[in-house]
Amino acid sequence: MNREELAARQAAARxxxxxxxxxxxxxGAMARLGAATLxxxxxxxxELERGTPNNMIVAAAAQRAASMLATHLVNLSPADPxxxxxxxxxxxxxxxxxxAQVITDIETATPAQRAALSVTLHPQQ
Known part of the structure; x- marks a missing residue:
């Protein structure tokens, strides 16, 4: 994939x-979480190229973002050990x-909600 194709896929995903x-x-909640953390x-x-459903990408991205944010908060924490x-x-x-709440929401989604969540982040070609 060349730079132009990569940029186009990223723009389409955004x-x-x-x-x-x-x-x-x-x-909408999952997409907003993805937009905030992805x-x-x-x-x-x-993952986009493989057609991974956005709920799976977002869950992984949320976990990565939570870890990074927790590390950042620790760096801001008090000096006392x-x-x-x-x-x-x-x-x-x-x-x-x-x-855990995000995962629960995914696991308890109705079939219609799951179908909506399975929309990939890039347009189908």
């Missing part, structure tokens, strides 16, 4: 995320709960 973000309910890097583009440990544990718990 446009699709914006379109899906306006949707009501679970589909870095369109080489891994993501590879005991306070820092409590802060880190609280941040980890918060992100684990958020990710």
């Amino acid at each position: 446009a699709e995320l914006e379109r899906l973000s306006a949707a009501p309910g679970l589909q 870095g369109l890097d080489g891994w993501t583009v590879g 005991a306070e820092r440990l409590r802060f880190r544990d609280a941040a980890r718990w918060m992100f684990e709960q958020t990710l």
